[in-house]
Amino acid sequence: MTFLVLFGGSSFEHEISIVSAITLKDKIKKNNLKFLFIDKYRDFYLIEKEDMKSKYFASGEYKKAVKLEIKKGGFFYKKGLLKKEEKVDFDVAINLVHGRDGEDGKIPGMLEFFKIKAITPNTEASAISYNKVLTKAYAREIGVEIIDYEIINSPKTKFDFPIIVKPARLGSSIGVSIAKNQDELNYAFDVASEFDDLIIVEPFIEGINEYNLAGFLADEEYIFSKIEKVEKKDYLDFEKKYLDFSRKNMTLKNIDQNIELKIKENFTKIYNTIFKNALIRCDFFEKDGIIYLNEINPIPGSLANYLFDDFENKLELLADSVTLEEDIVIDYQYINKIQMAKGK
Amino acid sequence: MTFLVLFGGSSFEHEISIVSAITLKDKIKKNNLKFLFIDKYRDFYLIEKEDMKSKYFASGEYKKAVKLEIKKGGFFYKKGLLKKEEKVDFDVAINLVHGRDGEDGKIPGMLEFFKIKAITPNTEASAISYNKVLTKAYAREIGVEIIDYEIINSPKTKFDFPIIVKPARLGSSIGVSIAKNQDELNYAFDVASEFDDLIIVEPFIEGINEYNLAGFLADEEYIFSKIEKVEKKDYLDFEKKYLDFSRKNMTLKNIDQNIELKIKENFTKIYNTIFKNALIRCDFFEKDGIIYLNEINPIPGSLANYLFDDFENKLELLADSVTLEEDIVIDYQYINKIQMAKGK
Structure with missing residues (x-):
């Protein structure tokens, strides 16, 4: 191929x-x-x-x-x-x-x-994952938990500090900041505003676990990657993420089976038929056994190959199952009907 | 022009x-x-x-x-x-x-x-208005009321009859049926399934009023059409809608000022910056003074000219305010940094 x-x-x-x-x-x-x-x-x-x-x-x-x-x-x-x-x-x-x-x-x-x-994700899947407000709206609609958030038009928030400030529409972590106080929020708001006119704020939750899972649907069967538990010292910045997917030797720790099951269940809810033809990576948070969707990455870096066993075979499976839109029969029935009515 | x-x-x-x-x-x-x-x-x-x-x-x-x-x-x-x-x-x-x-x-x-x-609506605005589930999800997120609904995978519903069965993703009223009993739901489900794999059901609410409002944002100012109160005998079918926008002499009744205000307020919430460059028509329901979003039509038939006074001038106003995406500066800063690090 x-x-x-x-x-x-x-x-x-x-x-x-x-x-x-x-x-x-x-x-x-x-x-x-x-x-x-x-x-x-x-x-x-x-x-x-x-x-x-x-x-x-x-x-x-x-x-x-x-x-x-x-x-x-x-x-x-x-x-x-x-x-x-x-x-x-x-x-x-x-x-x-x-x-x-x-x-x-x-x-x-x-x-x-x-x-x-x-x-590739299609236009609809792209819109859902590209705009964080739509991601959250979609998740709520299909019964997937999300971290509470607020759309802000000025550097003011209902949440207690620390908070995370994000432009709604960018990938990676560009324009994303943690603000620990009002001064930092003022600055973070300016930074985010440089990238988007839609800005959201989320509470920064201490002690939250982050898990990443990639996968896709091929011939009505879900193919999952391994689940990665992300170990971070601080919030991932653009430069760190930039080099993120070139890593070669990732050690994946064993994940609690119950957590794994819940994460996969959430993944399938999200993937649905909306993400067909795409290999996506979902980033989840977990606290007290509850799984929250953080974001959907519909085109993960290097297609998250490092998360898959036998990546190339999996990619072939997906490629074989890619479908084009169905054609629509256009027979000018309505126009002909009007023409005939006029002819009478 | x-x-x-x-x-x-x-x-x-x-x-x-x-x-x-x-x-x-x-x-x-x-x-x-x-x-x-x-x-x-x-x-x-x-x-x-x-x-x-x-x-x-x-x-x-x-x-x-x-x-x-x-x-x-x-x-x-x-x-x-x-x-x-x-x-x-x-x-x-x-x-x-x-x-x-x-x-x-x-x-x-x-x-x-x-x-x-x-x-034109952009890709994001298109996705929001094309998929009725996303329309509802978006409306909820921005604080606009919607009619309750249910996604169904089989001809079963939690709602009492009569109900409306809709494919989630089609414009006009193609594939949309009213079902008054289980037999009709079985048939309606089959009809809708021919057009989409995502099907929703809404309760059919008696005595609800329908209002249409078109408009757009030009130079940070909203230009509204007149509000049309839709008079229907039964649910608008495809054929009726097909001829809908060729009508010439529409009589618009006076609308209660309070309703008008609420409809316009909801319109601006929906339009936001997401629908910039588009002339859209929002179809609202009203019952007991509460305004519900029914659907967003991001490309109304003949651009809903019949709703506007002096349509051509309004269209020019919009055309003059159409903007292209801003360019992004790409200076290969990161790649050059890596190259330099390697050179050391």
């Missing part, structure tokens, strides 16, 4: 996406990989495997690569003096554009519109 | 969209109008104004029109023997693709990705 990995994008996580794609390259051994880079201007380039080095992009060298266009059925380029149109040959695309463009529904929408098979 | 009206699409409302565009044609007099038809195969055609007749599309004659492609900055076609690439000249696009493609975020995502100014 040949995968076409889309990465880059006009996103605050553009660079993360480059590192994410480079990391993924080393995890796929049996299958073919091709790479499509979306630069900050949203131009498409077909990148040779040997050019998949971060410097190639940072230096602007990528501009010498073959330029692509998206059209119905795939990605195309002009070949030779006669500029003959050729199609990039692949079986399934992988949307690895983190943050804006990739996770806000724009690239998912294009892929679906142009009938390109892809491992 | 020149508007480019996008209509058609791979949607159950494909034909509605054609009629919607033809109707809009007659409402725009001062400004230029161009038309872009998206056929059921999702190919793009530039349609001459004189060809804007329903028969032209139903007969397949449109296939003789100029084919277009979407790319960064707009829509393009090949001209002459040398196949020189030309750009369709317009100021603001109007997304008038009702239902799938237009209202589910796919076309909004493409327009935004390719930096095309458009009157």
Whole structure:
């Protein structure tokens, strides 16, 4: 099977996406990989495997690569003096554009519109996971617990300090701060405002456990990763997270069976049919045996390969089960009826 | 100003969209109008104004029109023997693709990705209004009342009959039924299941009033339409709705001032910044002075022109205030930092 990995994008996580794609390259051994880079201007380039080095992009060298266009059925380029149109040959695309463009529904929408098979959240799944207010609204609707929160329009909150201040719409931990007092809230509010006009506040709960679980639905069966218990000294910042998914030797501690069961049950409630075609990672909190959804990551860094046993086989399973939207029969029945009525 | 009206699409409302565009044609007099038809195969055609007749599309004659492609900055076609690439000249696009493609975020995502100014809901606004479960979840989150509902996986409900059965994701009233008893629920469930795998049930409330209000935000000011009190004998069916926006002489009764105020207040809560760039129509219910959100129509038929005084001027106001996403500065700071660390 040949995968076409889309990465880059006009996103605050553009660079993360480059590192994410480079990391993924080393995890796929049996299958073919091709790479499509979306630069900050949203131009498409077909990148040779040997050019998949971060410097190639940072230096602007990528501009010498073959330029692509998206059209119905795939990605195309002009070949030779006669500029003959050729199609990039692949079986399934992988949307690895983190943050804006990739996770806000724009690239998912294009892929679906142009009938390109892809491992990606769709537009609806993107909207739900990209906006933290919608994530919480969705979770409540399907009966998954969330941490209480408040939408704020000024640096004021009903919660006692310490609190977490977050722009509603960014991935990673960009613009996220912990505020221990009013001064810190003033500053945190300004920081978050630089990234979004929708800002939320959550209480910072001491002694809460964090668990991550990745997975997907293939042929009506859930494939789960291992559950990672996240050990943190302090709140994960952007730079730490940036290097997060390149880690190689993760030791996973044994998780209490009851907790594991509850986490998986919550995952399936969330995944539903809404996240079909996507490999997602859900980040949960646990306190006193209750599981809370923290966030849904619909395109985890390097597809959270480090959490899976035999990642490549699992990825193939998902790729094989990717479906396109069904066609709609349009037969102009109504218009013909009107025409006939007029003709009378 | 020149508007480019996008209509058609791979949607159950494909034909509605054609009629919607033809109707809009007659409402725009001062400004230029161009038309872009998206056929059921999702190919793009530039349609001459004189060809804007329903028969032209139903007969397949449109296939003789100029084919277009979407790319960064707009829509393009090949001209002459040398196949020189030309750009369709317009100021603001109007997304008038009702239902799938237009209202589910796919076309909004493409327009935004390719930096095309458009009157359209964005991907997030589309997801919120396209899926009735998300509409309700969103409304609850922002403090707008909704009619109680239940997600059902089989023809069983906690509510007393009569009830309304709806596929969660379709526009118009396609697949929607009233069920007065268990037999009717069995049938209604089958009908709804043909259109979606997510089905909801609501109690049918006798004596409820329905009000429609359209509007938008331009330069931080809300522009409202008149409020329409909907007079219905029975639940609006697809065919009735189909002809709904071609009506010309609507008589609007005076609305109780207190109700009007509450409806407008709810509208602004819903519109927020999430629906920016869109002209939306919100359908509200009212009983005992309480306003409930029924649904958000982010692309009302013919943009609900019949509800506005001086529609064309209002449309210009919105068009002038349409904004594109802000660019993101990508400076490869992080990648360069890693490179430097490696060099040490």
